[in-house]
Amino acid sequence: MFDVISLMLRTGILTERLPARSPESPPLESVQEDIRRILGRALCIRHVDAGSCNGCELELQALNNPYYNLEGAGIKFVASPRHADVLLVTGPVSANMEEALKRTYGAIPDPKVVIAVGDCGACGGIFGKSYASRGSVADVIPVHRVIPGCPPEPAKILAGILDAVVSAQGQASKRDKAKRS
Amino acid sequence: MREITLARQLGEVALAIAIAPLFTGWIAQCRAWMQNRSAPPLLQPYRMLRKLFQKDVALATEASPLFRATPYVLFGTMVLAAAIIPSLATDLPFAQAADAIALIGLFATARVFQSLAAMDIGTAFGTMGARREMMVGFLAEPALLMVMFNAFLLYGSTALPSLVDGYAAHPALIDPSVIFAAIAFLMVLLAENARIPIDNPATHLELTMIHEAMLLEYSARHLALMEWASSLKLFNYACVGFALFFPWGIATHGVDGTGTLLLAIVALLGKLAVAGAVLALIESISAKLRLFRAPEYLAIAFLLAVLGLLVHLLLGANTHA
Amino acid sequence: METDFAKDQQLPIPSNIQSYLLRVDREGWLRTAQALHNADAKFLTLWGADDRDRDAYFRVYAAWLLPQSILVLEHSIEDVRNPSYPGLSTIFPAALRMERAAYDLLGISAEEADARAWLRHGGWPGNLFPLRREVSASQSYPLDPEPYPFVMVEGDGVHEIAVGPVHAGMIEPGHFRFSVVGEKVLRLEERLGYTHKGVAKRFESLSQQEGHRLAARLSGDSAVAFSWAYCAALESITYTSCPPRAVALRALALEHERIANHLGDLGALGNDAGFAFGLTQFSRFKENLLRANTLTFGARYLMDYIVPGGVAGDLPEGGGDLLLTQYETLEEGVATLRSIYAEHAGLQDRFRETGRLEHRLARQFGALGLAARASGIACDLRVDHPWSPYDGLVPNLVTQPHGDVAARVHVRFDEVMESLRLCRILLEGLPAGPLQNTPTVASGGCLGIGLIEGWRGPVMVVLETAAGGGIRRCHAHDPSWQNWPLLEFAILGDIVPDFPLINKSFNLSYSGQDG
Known part of the structure; x- marks a missing residue:
């Protein structure tokens, strides 16, 4: 027990502040502030592997390591689609996973955001469209945001998730404004 | 006087409802730090609850009225339990109608409804969760009862407010049976609130879930109420523990005034902070027990509580009738 | 030992490890496989090929690892309307799923008792064999899910728990069918193939x-x-x-x-x-x-x-x-x-x-x-x-x-x-x-x-x-092809909540197996 505690103490807090995504886009901290304001920084993600090679999953799992610390930003991965706000899909939607993906999508309560991660999710990647692969996720369910890469780095994925939520929220408030006016 | 007492009672219940998620958030923060990561903000559970209340409900087509009613039943029983546990003061009008045994009965009612609701949809995971919850519950209840009987032997009553008053009357009482009872109580607390080593609240493995499995089919406001009820349950257990073993600061019978009340609130927050950190530490250094060791674990808790009783009786220590 | 395998007829195959090809007929296929089993050779893989455009044969290949080299058996199937070859699973159990996959892709049957589809879950028609030369690479077909007959376990109090393909955590998709009594696992059956993306094609x-x-x-x-x-x-x-x-x-x-x-x-x-x-x-x-x-x-x-x-x-x-x-x-x-x-x-x-x-x-x-x-x-x-x-x-x-x-x-x-x-x-x-x-x-x-x-x-x-x-x-x-079936045996005697730990201790590839 004491060796565990001493290693915990020696390691210290490892979470990093993520660098700005690009010179024009606002630094990540301020995007996180936007999320804080809008969604109350309580985001639940349901991930579905729709035929990925596992590369994107490895980078998604890295989001839970102490450096990227997704939970510290108030985002967590949930087990049940009924608990989720965001559906994160990896892979080029194999024919065998089409049904499962659609059902998961249907089980997520509104409002929801769908993000396709990786080149495969974006456009089918190197697998493309075939008898066994439906191509991109957008061909099966509506997608709000795509995070390209093979596999995309965790910092990019995190930025993409935050972006997607901000813009979806922006669209929702535009709709609300239009309804009210 | 009675109106003030009633108002204070309701205020205590309202405070319990309000700060239960804060306690859960604090434990999550401590756990995060022990996992060498920066913590989500303390108020994160509130943001989660607010978001959940605003979401649409996604209900399975097979859901029965029991499924829809259970979150309210659960929340209601936990609120009722909060009303009879002396977290701030012992002048609780509601507590006259119910003692510690009734408290255990309230927890049992919650458990039964939760298990039934989990089986309602008919998925394998819900049923597995319900089955395991019942296994843990049927062993944890006797252990908890034994802890309560320990307190009865010491203070002559199973009503929690009387226990606290009894302690206040004899503050120097240190009985070895209390130590056994305290350890047993801690073990039961961990088991009943789905904490490591019995259950992992942060798990992503559907086949190992106990508590989480019963929530899989809930969404939006139902889920919010279920989560809130779980936080309240942990809060209630913590307050029972404080009442039994660390009652300093609780405003006792006949002691009035805002000063004592404020002291009670500060004491409660302080005790919660320490308890949360200790809980997080226990969770961070332990691994989860193999499921079939859970009965052994609870049997040890039961045994310790009984040992406490025996120690008390054999030593012939002072009893307070 | 290796002279048992008709060394004089073996042709070298270019490889980073010494490899040989042996062409065999039906009896030779089974006989050599048995001899390889007796010699403790390690079964590596089995696959098929459509060579009807070249010389009007289907072919089935199987590879083994011997102490000094790799041996590949090649068997040409003449009957191209109902192509079949002797199955190897009674000698090498690991071959069974590979044979089922070969049937799903090419339509060459291994004359086995277990003829359930492995890779085809209804994403393409049963009479279509995607790896055959005439099938277009980019054609897709409407989904027509078919029931998969899992092996039922009968007895008092036996339930089935179905897990997957979507799992609770961040993991690849696969289906696990447990037959349990309480928490004790009587039987586990896997169904994989959910990430089949048509890599071979x-x-x-x-x-x-x-x-x-x-x-x-x-x-x-x-x-x-x-x-x-x-x-x-x-x-x-x-x-x-x-x-x-x-x-x-x-x-x-x-x-x-x-x-x-x-x-x-x-x-x-x-x-x-x-x-x-x-x-x-x-x-x-x-x-x-x-x-x-x-x-x-x-x-x-x-x-x-x-x-x-x-x-x-x-x-x-x-x-x-x-x-x-x-x-x-x-x-x-x-x-x-x-x-x-x-x-x-x-x-x-x-x-x-x-x-x-x-x-x-x-x-x-x-x-x-x-x-x-x-x-x-x-x-x-x-x-x-x-x-x-x-x-x-x-x-x-x-x-x-x-x-x-x-x-x-x-x-x-x-x-x-x-x-x-x-x-x-x-x-x-x-x-x-x-x-x-x-x-x-x-x-x-x-x-x-x-x-x-x-x-x-x-x-x-x-x-x-x-x-x-x-x-x-x-x-x-x-190598997950060989090791996935082992999981079904490793779980026996353990309880359901131990399965994720056991599965993770193997950490086999779903996508690698599905192809």
């Missing part, structure tokens, strides 16, 4: 020079192993030799891949037992290693690092020293964690005696790779059939006798240490020189094999070239 639209990119993406965590296997096959066919610096860098990348996967698994195993501390520490080390990968190899996951003829990039200035410091920290950290794991009573209680795969059973089912080594079977291509640069490195083979989760954890720890030692040797002796010798374009109809010890086990790529620089047939084999 896709290879045929790629050129020889780009096939390595698809091979790497068959199973993302074994990208280096697969791309190396593909490049080795192509280089053997074209008699291209890889420059020594590139060879050493390839091995370095492979060992990095091995270490990264083991670190991830060790952390995940701790987490699955409720010990999040383990996950924190190991994921921290893995992240450091991946960042070191970016600085030295140019990417975290080396999907496109190994290219035909060499590697894609060089170590930067000071890269070697950076890696050496990284290795030191890693060694120390992993050793500390190893002692923490070993002394944590709760964790050891979960690991020991859970998911026990007995040595006898592992042998019978032809286990390969890490799962086999943890059950006492000493097999590691880097030691038994070393190819360059492993022939100069002399790696130590790591085994454990007991076959439980604890044994697989020990093997991972030992292999991490061993890989770090090998990486040091590789870095210290890194030769100077060019990074790539571009291979020539191979003419059509050449067969080549690449066999590499990936982190799970032997990864095999069989390449048949087409005229004009294309690929006629490419069969990529992941």
Whole structure:
């Protein structure tokens, strides 16, 4: 027990502040502030592997390591689609996973955001469209945001998730404004 | 006087409802730090609850009225339990109608409804969760009862407010049976609130879930109420523990005034902070027990509580009738 | 022993490990398989090919690993309207699923009792065989799900628990059907194939020079192993030799891949037992290693690092020293964690005696790779059939006798240490020189094999070239094919909540198996 505690103490807090995504886009901290304001920084993600090679999953799992610390930003991965706000899909939607993906999508309560991660999710990647692969996720369910890469780095994925939520929220408030006016 | 007492009672219940998620958030923060990561903000559970209340409900087509009613039943029983546990003061009008045994009965009612609701949809995971919850519950209840009987032997009553008053009357009482009872109580607390080593609240493995499995089919406001009820349950257990073993600061019978009340609130927050950190530490250094060791674990808790009783009786220590 | 297999009729196949082809008829197919079984050969893979456009045959191939070489049996099937061949699963149980997959893709039947579809879940019609030459690569078909008859267990109080394909965590899709009494597992049946993306068919639209990119993406965590296997096959066919610096860098990348996967698994195993501390520490080390990968190899996951003829990039200035410091920290950290794991009573209680795969059973089912080594079977291509640069490195083979989760954890720890030692040797002796010798374009109809010890086990790529620089047939084999059926036996005697831990201790590839 004491060796565990001493290693915990020696390691210290490892979470990093993520660098700005690009010179024009606002630094990540301020995007996180936007999320804080809008969604109350309580985001639940349901991930579905729709035929990925596992590369994107490895980078998604890295989001839970102490450096990227997704939970510290108030985002967590949930087990049940009924608990989720965001559906994160990896892979080029194999024919065998089409049904499962659609059902998961249907089980997520509104409002929801769908993000396709990786080149495969974006456009089918190197697998493309075939008898066994439906191509991109957008061909099966509506997608709000795509995070390209093979596999995309965790910092990019995190930025993409935050972006997607901000813009979806922006669209929702535009709709609300239009309804009210 | 009675109106003030009633108002204070309701205020205590309202405070319990309000700060239960804060306690859960604090434990999550401590756990995060022990996992060498920066913590989500303390108020994160509130943001989660607010978001959940605003979401649409996604209900399975097979859901029965029991499924829809259970979150309210659960929340209601936990609120009722909060009303009879002396977290701030012992002048609780509601507590006259119910003692510690009734408290255990309230927890049992919650458990039964939760298990039934989990089986309602008919998925394998819900049923597995319900089955395991019942296994843990049927062993944890006797252990908890034994802890309560320990307190009865010491203070002559199973009503929690009387226990606290009894302690206040004899503050120097240190009985070895209390130590056994305290350890047993801690073990039961961990088991009943789905904490490591019995259950992992942060798990992503559907086949190992106990508590989480019963929530899989809930969404939006139902889920919010279920989560809130779980936080309240942990809060209630913590307050029972404080009442039994660390009652300093609780405003006792006949002691009035805002000063004592404020002291009670500060004491409660302080005790919660320490308890949360200790809980997080226990969770961070332990691994989860193999499921079939859970009965052994609870049997040890039961045994310790009984040992406490025996120690008390054999030593012939002072009893307070 | 090997003279039993008609040595005089064996034709050499270009490969990084000595390989031979033997053409057999129906009786020869079964007879040789039986002889191979008696000689304790290790069954590697089985695949089929559609050669009706060339010489009006279907073909079925099977490969075995012998002490000194690889032997591939080729059997030509004359009856092209109802093609069939004798199934091998009574002799080599691991062959069953591969035969079912071959039927789903090509329509060649193995005359077995179990004729359920393995890869086709209703995504294409039952009378369509996608790998046949006449089927278009880009045609897709409407979904028509079919019921899959799982084996039912009858008895008082027996329930079924169906898990998947969508799992609660971030894991690949697969279906597990448990037959349980209470928590006790009576039977587990897997149904895989959910990530089938038509890799075999896709290879045929790629050129020889780009096939390595698809091979790497068959199973993302074994990208280096697969791309190396593909490049080795192509280089053997074209008699291209890889420059020594590139060879050493390839091995370095492979060992990095091995270490990264083991670190991830060790952390995940701790987490699955409720010990999040383990996950924190190991994921921290893995992240450091991946960042070191970016600085030295140019990417975290080396999907496109190994290219035909060499590697894609060089170590930067000071890269070697950076890696050496990284290795030191890693060694120390992993050793500390190893002692923490070993002394944590709760964790050891979960690991020991859970998911026990007995040595006898592992042998019978032809286990390969890490799962086999943890059950006492000493097999590691880097030691038994070393190819360059492993022939100069002399790696130590790591085994454990007991076959439980604890044994697989020990093997991972030992292999991490061993890989770090090998990486040091590789870095210290890194030769100077060019990074790539571009291979020539191979003419059509050449067969080549690449066999590499990936982190799970032997990864095999069989390449048949087409005229004009294309690929006629490419069969990529992941060792998960052999090891998935073992999981169904390792769970027996354990309870349902132990399954995730056991599954993670094997950590088999879903995508690698599905192709």
